[in-house]
Amino acid sequence: MDMTKLNDDFLWGGAVAAHQVEGAWNVGGKGPSIADVLTGGAHGVDRIITTEIEDKYRYPNHEAVDFYHTYKEDIALFAEMGFKCFRTSIAWSRIFPKGDETEANEAGLQFYDDLFDELLKYGIEPVVTLSHFEMPNHLVTAYGGWKNRQVIDFFVHYSEVVMRRYQKKVKYWMTFNEINNQKSFKAPLFGYTNSGVIFNDAENPEETMYQVVHHQLVASAKVVTIGHEINKDMQIGCMIAVVPLYPYSCHPDDMMLSVESMHDRYLFGDVHVRGEYPSYAYKEWERKGFNIEITAEDSAALRAGTVDYVGLSYYMTNTVRAGVKGEGTATAGFEGSVPNPHVKVSDWGWQIDPVGLRYALNLLHERYQLPLFIVENGFGAIDTPEADGTINDDYRIAYLKAHIEEMTKAVTLDGVDLMGYTPWGCIDCVSFTTGEYKKRYGFIYVDKHDDGSGTMARSKKKSFNWYKEVIASNGENL
Ligand code: BGP
Numbered sequence: 001m002d003m004t005k006l007n008d009d010f011l012w013g014g015a016v017a018a019h020q021v022e023g024a025w026n027v028g029g030k031g032p033s034i035a036d037v038l039t040g041g042a043h044g045v046d047r048i049i050t051t052e053i054e055d056k057y058r059y060p061n062h063e064a065v066d067f068y069h070t071y072k073e074d075i076a077l078f079a080e081m082g083f084k085c086f087r088t089s090i091a092w093s094r095i096f097p098k099g100d101e102t103e104a105n106e107a108g109l110q111f112y113d114d115l116f117d118e119l120l121k122y123g124i125e126p127v128v129t130l131s132h133f134e135m136p137n138h139l140v141t142a143y144g145g146w147k148n149r150q151v152i153d154f155f156v157h158y159s160e161v162v163m164r165r166y167q168k169k170v171k172y173w174m175t176f177n178e179i180n181n182q183k184s185f186k187a188p189l190f191g192y193t194n195s196g197v198i199f200n201d202a203e204n205p206e207e208t209m210y211q212v213v214h215h216q217l218v219a220s221a222k223v224v225t226i227g228h229e230i231n232k233d234m235q236i237g238c239m240i241a242v243v244p245l246y247p248y249s250c251h252p253d254d255m256m257l258s259v260e261s262m263h264d265r266y267l268f269g270d271v272h273v274r275g276e277y278p279s280y281a282y283k284e285w286e287r288k289g290f291n292i293e294i295t296a297e298d299s300a301a302l303r304a305g306t307v308d309y310v311g312l313s314y315y316m317t318n319t320v321r322a323g324v325k326g327e328g329t330a331t332a333g334f335e336g337s338v339p340n341p342h343v344k345v346s347d348w349g350w351q352i353d354p355v356g357l358r359y360a361l362n363l364l365h366e367r368y369q370l371p372l373f374i375v376e377n378g379f380g381a382i383d384t385p386e387a388d389g390t391i392n393d394d395y396r397i398a399y400l401k402a403h404i405e406e407m408t409k410a411v412t413l414d415g416v417d418l419m420g421y422t423p424w425g426c427i428d429c430v431s432f433t434t435g436e437y438k439k440r441y442g443f444i445y446v447d448k449h450d451d452g453s454g455t456m457a458r459s460k461k462k463s464f465n466w467y468k469e470v471i472a473s474n475g476e477n478l
Helices: 067-081 106-121 137-143 150-165 179-183 188-195 205-230 252-274 279-288 296-304 354-368 394-412 462-472
Strands: 011-015 085-089 125-131 172-176 235-241 245-247 309-313 318-320 372-376 418-421 444-446 458-460
Touching: 011 067, 011 125, 011 372, 067 106, 067 458, 067 462, 106 125, 106 150, 125 150, 137 150, 150 205, 172 205, 179 188, 179 205, 179 235, 179 252, 188 205, 205 235, 205 252, 205 279, 205 296, 235 252, 245 252, 252 279, 252 309, 252 318, 252 354, 309 354, 354 372, 354 394, 394 418, 394 462
Parallel strands: 011 085, 011 418, 085 125, 125 172, 172 235, 235 309, 245 318, 309 372, 372 418
Antiparallel strands: 444 458
């Protein structure tokens, strides 16, 4: 093996999630999902959670970028860029509209059959997330979301149905997108979309969150076990948001705060990979008086269903400083978070730190000794088309180039075992945190705007041909 380069089978591609691209929210028998009751984006309405669909709000995910109807045209463009893989998710409520049915919705299953066939026609490997920030809304209103243990069985049933159906078409799977972001329970959007849980006043939200995520970890482990029984060649991974927390200084208290804060980031990956909770989790529960229900059967399931690889998203690092109240960004509003004076931030306050990617890959490689897969990375920005319609997104190229350089160092200099790289939002889509169209990531521009205007026409940005050359040269020509 030539250690000075990426492997020839490196999985270059792009990533999206069903609810952020598909639209067609009530087509083909699909039931409303949790993403369909999130307002935001268009008409300047904040992204807020509603439990029922109300007419007075606009719900951007209902239409998204209409990928449900345009996937053939879009996949042809991915193929033109030379994608080796494409990451998307299955919308659970296309398969089980309410979530608690026994029989699956055939039209939903057929849609993903057709989608995967279209990818395979071009030799593009589907990489599939089973749960990416959405679940049937009925499971929220009737069962209380993942707070309820019964949801484990519904999810396992759904996963078994789709893994059996697509076992010859899909080799790479992931269970829950950014499962660890729920630890940011102070940011209710992540907690809600991951788990459909709204905390009541009588409960400690942090304790509830641990119980909720425990149910998901058990469900994930059961799905890994079942997936391997269905087809032993399936590669089933977890997916964690990696936001390394740097110490603000070499002061020992800053160093220790960094270690303690990283526990929050690692906890869920530790269970996925090792099949048991780390010691610091038990200590935290004991200290805070939390009572998390973990049955003997749960523990056995966790031990049996450890993952094959670790999928990760990487957008930024954060920094922590002992003794200060958090003054971080939207995603980092925890005690002790402070701006890092050495890095710039995006228009949305996300720290731009390419070296942090190499650092993150090293942390995970050393901790888990499993193959890693960067399934999200990218630069959300406002793109302004020139008079002739071209989009010169040099800022996006610069961001991706710097990150690919650092990623390559992690492989060639540090020996990290890296499966692939799928930049987020390879085609423009609805932003998750803001519900906007204007926060764009794509190589492919979609003419759709927050005021509801736009033709949905697709066009290539400057980064399209740049990324095509990156893939063709296996990362050499940046
Ligand atoms: C991750 C999510 C994605 C995605 C991305 C970018 O947290 O997994 O769904 O949207 O972040 O975030 P945003 O769209 O808010 O810019």
